Amino acid sequence: MSIVDSLLLTLPELVLTGAALALMLVAAFVGDKATRFVTLAAIGALIGAAVSLGGRGVGFDGLYSADAFSDFTKLLIYLAAGVSLLLSTRFFAAEDRLRAEYPVLVLLATVGMGMMVSATNLLTLYVGLEMQSLAAYVLASFMRKDVRSAEAGLKYFVLGALASGILLYGISLLYGFSGTTDYHAIARSLADGVNMGELFGIVFVLAGLSFKIAAVPFHMWTPDVYEGAPTPVTTYFGTAPKVAAVALLVRVTIEAMGSAVASWQQILIFTSLASIILGAVGAIGQVNIKRLLAYSSINNIGFVLVGLAAGTEAGVSATLTYMVIYVLMTLGSFACVLQMRGANGVHVEDIQSLAGLSRRQPALAAAFAIFMFSLAGIPPLLGFWAKFVVFDAAVAAGLMPLAAIGIAASTIGAFYYLKIVKIMYFDEPTTEFAPVSSYVESSVIALTAVAVSPIGYLAIPMLGAATAVAAKALF
Amino acid sequence: MSFPILSTMILLPIAAALLTIFLSAQAARVVALGTTLVLLGLGILLWDGFDIGGPQWQFVENAPIFGRFAWALGIDGIALMLIVLSVFLMPICILASWDSIEKRVPEYMAAFLLMEALMIGVFAAQDMFLFYIFFEAGLIPMYLIIGIWGGADRIKASYKFFLYTLLGSLLMLVAMLWMSREAGTTDIPSLMQYNFPVDAQTWLWLAFFASFAVKMPMWPVHTWLPDAHVQAPTAGSVILAGVLLKMGGYGFIRFSLPMFPEASAQLVWLVFGMSMIAVVYTSLVALVQQDMKKLIAYSSVAHMAFVTIGLFAFNRQGIEGALLVMLAHGLVSGALFLCVGVIYDRLHTREIARYGGLSNNMPYYALFFLFFTMASIGLPGLANFVGEFLALVGAYKANSWVAAVATTGIILGAAYMLYLYRRVAFGTAAGEDTASMRDMTPREWLTLAPIAAATLWMGVYPESFMAPMRNDVTALLARIERTAPAGDAQLKMGAAKPAQAHSAAHGEAH
Numbered sequence: 015m016s017i018v019d020s021l022l023l024t025l026p027e028l029v030l031t032g033a034a035l036a037l038m039l040v041a042a043f044v045g046d047k048a049t050r051f052v053t054l055a056a057i058g059a060l061i062g063a064a065v066s067l068g069g070r071g072v073g074f075d076g077l078y079s080a081d082a083f084s085d086f087t088k089l090l091i092y093l094a095a096g097v098s099l100l101l102s103t104r105f106f107a108a109e110d111r112l113r114a115e116y117p118v119l120v121l122l123a124t125v126g127m128g129m130m131v132s133a134t135n136l137l138t139l140y141v142g143l144e145m146q147s148l149a150a151y152v153l154a155s156f157m158r159k160d161v162r163s164a165e166a167g168l169k170y171f172v173l174g175a176l177a178s179g180i181l182l183y184g185i186s187l188l189y190g191f192s193g194t195t196d197y198h199a200i201a202r203s204l205a206d207g208v209n210m211g212e213l214f215g216i217v218f219v220l221a222g223l224s225f226k227i228a229a230v231p232f233h234m235w236t237p238d239v240y241e242g243a244p245t246p247v248t249t250y251f252g253t254a255p256k257v258a259a260v261a262l263l264v265r266v267t268i269e270a271m272g273s274a275v276a277s278w279q280q281i282l283i284f285t286s287l288a289s290i291i292l293g294a295v296g297a298i299g300q301v302n303i304k305r306l307l308a309y310s311s312i313n314n315i316g317f318v319l320v321g322l323a324a325g326t327e328a329g330v331s332a333t334l335t336y337m338v339i340y341v342l343m344t345l346g347s348f349a350c351v352l353q354m355r356g357a358n359g360v361h362v363e364d365i366q367s368l369a370g371l372s373r374r375q376p377a378l379a380a381a382f383a384i385f386m387f388s389l390a391g392i393p394p395l396l397g398f399w400a401k402f403v404v405f406d407a408a409v410a411a412g413l414m415p416l417a418a419i420g421i422a423a424s425t426i427g428a429f430y431y432l433k434i435v436k437i438m439y440f441d442e443p444t445t446e447f448a449p450v451s452s453y454v455e456s457s458v459i460a461l462t463a464v465a466v467s468p469i470g471y472l473a474i475p476m477l478g479a480a481t482a483v484a485a486k487a488l489f
Numbered sequence: 490m491s492f493p494i495l496s497t498m499i500l501l502p503i504a505a506a507l508l509t510i511f512l513s514a515q516a517a518r519v520v521a522l523g524t525t526l527v528l529l530g531l532g533i534l535l536w537d538g539f540d541i542g543g544p545q546w547q548f549v550e551n552a553p554i555f556g557r558f559a560w561a562l563g564i565d566g567i568a569l570m571l572i573v574l575s576v577f578l579m580p581i582c583i584l585a586s587w588d589s590i591e592k593r594v595p596e597y598m599a600a601f602l603l604m605e606a607l608m609i610g611v612f613a614a615q616d617m618f619l620f621y622i623f624f625e626a627g628l629i630p631m632y633l634i635i636g637i638w639g640g641a642d643r644i645k646a647s648y649k650f651f652l653y654t655l656l657g658s659l660l661m662l663v664a665m666l667w668m669s670r671e672a673g674t675t676d677i678p679s680l681m682q683y684n685f686p687v688d689a690q691t692w693l694w695l696a697f698f699a700s701f702a703v704k705m706p707m708w709p710v711h712t713w714l715p716d717a718h719v720q721a722p723t724a725g726s727v728i729l730a731g732v733l734l735k736m737g738g739y740g741f742i743r744f745s746l747p748m749f750p751e752a753s754a755q756l757v758w759l760v761f762g763m764s765m766i767a768v769v770y771t772s773l774v775a776l777v778q779q780d781m782k783k784l785i786a787y788s789s790v791a792h793m794a795f796v797t798i799g800l801f802a803f804n805r806q807g808i809e810g811a812l813l814v815m816l817a818h819g820l821v822s823g824a825l826f827l828c829v830g831v832i833y834d835r836l837h838t839r840e841i842a843r844y845g846g847l848s849n850n851m852p853y854y855a856l857f858f859l860f861f862t863m864a865s866i867g868l869p870g871l872a873n874f875v876g877e878f879l880a881l882v883g884a885y886k887a888n889s890w891v892a893a894v895a896t897t898g899i900i901l902g903a904a905y906m907l908y909l910y911r912r913v914a915f916g917t918a919a920g921e922d923t924a925s926m927r928d929m930t931p932r933e934w935l936t937l938a939p940i941a942a943a944t945l946w947m948g949v950y951p952e953s954f955m956a957p958m959r960n961d962v963t964a965l966l967a968r969i970e971r972t973a974p975a976g977d978a979q980l981k982m983g984a985a986k987p988a989q990a991h992s993a994a995h996g997e998a999h
Binding site for chain 1: 510554555556557593596618621622623625626628629632633636637643644647648651652655656659660662663666667669670
């Protein structure tokens with residue numbers, strides 16, 4: 015494949031990179047007045063990147079692969095990035111932090127994510143991951159005058175650097191013992207038995223990636239970063255990078271380590287159950303809604319890993335289905351969190367301030383309740399279907415104890431989601447919120463709420479077919 | 490394809506629920522009542538159109554619109570009777586909440602309409618996962634009903650109700666996932682004919698048991714029920730006792746017995762043991778309650794134990810008896826909760842000691858209360874008697890010890906119900922306010938009289954209710970008979986002897 019063909023394969027990344035560079039110039043010359051324009055242009059660039067998906071093949075001598083799997087996950091990433099951009103302008107305008115660099119940083123992080131999900135070589139993986147992370151560290155501390163935001167950025171950076179080191183160490187071990195950084199070549203090398211060096215490599219790579227997806231025991235940064243980062247950034251962190259990191263993990267485990275399932279399956283089973291249980295227990299005592307949603311994301315990653323631990327095509331397809339539904343629920347919940355503004359317009363994050371919301375803003379409370387019940391996995395909401403498919407895959411792969419313990423532990427999770435519903439519906443109103451003012455935000459809430467409502471079940475055949483095609487690309 | 494009556498019965502209340510949210514309080518009441526009455530009409534049409542002796546599954550609909558599972562509906566006689574029970578109780582619930590619910594009426598009516606759709610869905614679902622979705626989804630409206638409109642301690646009760654039931658059901662989901670893999674179908678009628686490996690059956694049975702035993706509820710997982718009942722508003726208690734508890738029994742009939750007959754036979758000791766304890770223990774607990782609703786809640790646990798005993802007797806009398814107890818208990822306990830509601834609305838307390846002498850100032854009320862008290866005790870001629878008698882006959886054939894212990898439940902039942910009645914209706918009033926309570930209003934008449942009529946009907950001519958279910962019990966027996974455990978009471982039907990031989994034998998004996 016010539017260099018031109020290879021470049022054409024990366025067209026979505028090229029579109030985003032070009033747009034990011036051009037918008038950077040706009041930001042530099044016009045200044046913060048252009049923020050709204052830059053945001054819209056960035057969303058346009060994401061749409062353009064989505065349209066230019068569809069290339070098929072392996073480019074740059076096996077460094078980059080464009081297939082159904084990468085297309086599917088990129089589409090989801092662009093969607094998440096676009097919606098979180100839509101949700102950002104009003105928030106930053108209210109906080110007087112409207113900066114034209116913000117959409118540019120989001121675009122750059124998104125380019126990194128595109129590289130992550132398309133990587134078929136450990137080095138591309140690392141470059142993509144770092145590109146995404148560097149932009150993300152800046153985004154986390156975007157409200158730099160706010161102590162919590164600065165702390166979040168610093169914490170994210172230090173721990174992220176540590177995780178990158180662990181990951182890099184694992185990569186070097188894998189390279190040293192198998193003599194290659196190419197996924198398929200590693201798989202061939204692992205096929206004839208896993209020696210001690212390779213095993214250590216696998217463990218370190220998985221540890222590094224667990225950090226990126228915030229799975230227990232590498233989750234401790236999540237609540238602080240979620241709480242400290244500005245809410246639109248948290249929305250972004252909770253969705254797009256999660257999808258990218260999970261997709262990356264899927265590709266590494268299935269393509270590079272697919273011939274040694276036994277050596278990583280138990281690791282995933284452990285992190286999965288630990289994430290489900292710790293995420294659920296940790297959330298119970300939280301009083302800040304963003305910290306609670308951080309623990310909820312840890313809990314959800316546990317369920318995602320249940321599907322991946324199956325190590326089968328059905329498992330990968332279930333994982334992707336879960337991610338789609340998870341992104342919808344997370345976008346919706348954070349859009350609701352963005353509406354938590356006191357009468358003077360200041361954002362509040364205290365869960366107790368939701369008290370009696372169903373009396374003051376019934377529509378918002380109903381949407382929030384739908385997201386909470388859906389995250390808890392209660393039918394007939396779509397969150398149930400997400401859990402259904404991952405546990406179905408685990409049961410089909412014969413992982414009965416994992417399925418039984420995991421699903422029983424989801425009752426613990428149900429407790430704190432119910433707590434939010436209880437506060438909104440059973441408690442007497444206390445704080446008065448400013449009314450929902452933005453059409454954009456209310457339509458995001460409405461659309462995601464409808465999507466996770468029982469109406470979303472009608473999309474199951476389509477979603478199932480799409481994820482099956484995407485999963486097939488890896489096997 | 491004929492008119493999809495079952496889909497209509499599920500979708501109509503959902504549409505009405507969405508509508509009521511946007512209405513004023515009074516309009517919401519009217520719409521809710523109208524919808525439930527239309528559904529009652531549809532339910533009667535369903536009963537009328539049900540061909541007794543026809544195919545086992547009727548009104549079948551199947552639309553594979555969800556990929557992995559289908560929108561498959563259809564009913565047999567058992568499901569039919571439970572649907573009729575649900576749609577019969579629902580307008581009564583709306584009427585009972587007419588004045589007593591004052592805050593957030595539109596949401597309340599929407600929750601009840603949603604509840605009705607889900608109940609019908611549970612009984613009509615012919616796809617395992619569709620059943621699960623309806624079964625679980627019922628938690629959400631009930632959680633809201635208890636939590637928003639409940640009594641003082643409603644938060645704890647709503648949590649307990651939700652989490653208890655959820656934990657039980659989730660294990661059932663894992664079992665369902667395995668079953669759909671093993672059998673390659675999610676269609677309930679096909680699964681009812683599928684022979685699962687015997688060693689897997691035990692695990693599957695236990696997983697389903699975890700769900701249904703909680704829902705039923707059986708001792709020792711019944712503790713959510715008294716809390717939920719006491720805190721729920723009157724209509725919530727009626728639905729909980731009248732229909733939601735029946736889902737456990739329905740689950741045993743639909744899943745546990747026909748799908749895992751070997752495991753059911755193996756684990757019959759577990760069911761019998763838990764039921765025997767429940768009958769005696771919860772009856773004794775009911776005897777010492779100070780709170781009327783709690784007393785009736787405990788009596789429900791005792792009555793449900795008759796259902797489990799009858800079902801696992803593995804014979805026709807037991808199963809038919811259990812089904813009739815389910816229907817009768819749905820009517821009678823619902824009516825008893827309504828009776829409590831009537832006086833609660835006047836005095837705003839459920840404490841038994843605050844009442845007394847109601848037969849003086851509320852004669853009609855005392856009459857109705859006595860009627861349902863007697864029905865609950867199992868007075869012949871009223872609904873409960875038929876079912877309990879049959880269930881005990883069945884139990885006796887299976888195991889005479891179980892029958893002996895269970896029968897004490899009837900005596901204890903008489904004790905706690907009569908004791909309750911004496912304290913509430915006889916004697917002297919506990920206070921001025923109690924003595925000055927007014928008798929039943931026409932609206933309250935409208936809620937209690939239809940149930941009284943149905944109770945009498947079921948007691949005098951149970952055949953109307955039994956006929957649609959008889960063939961389904963036959964089909965069930967055909968599935969489970971081969972594994973039925975041998976009973977200890979070796980009953981033999983005596984051969985009818987000619988009259989002459991009889992007198993000769995008679996003479997010899999002298």
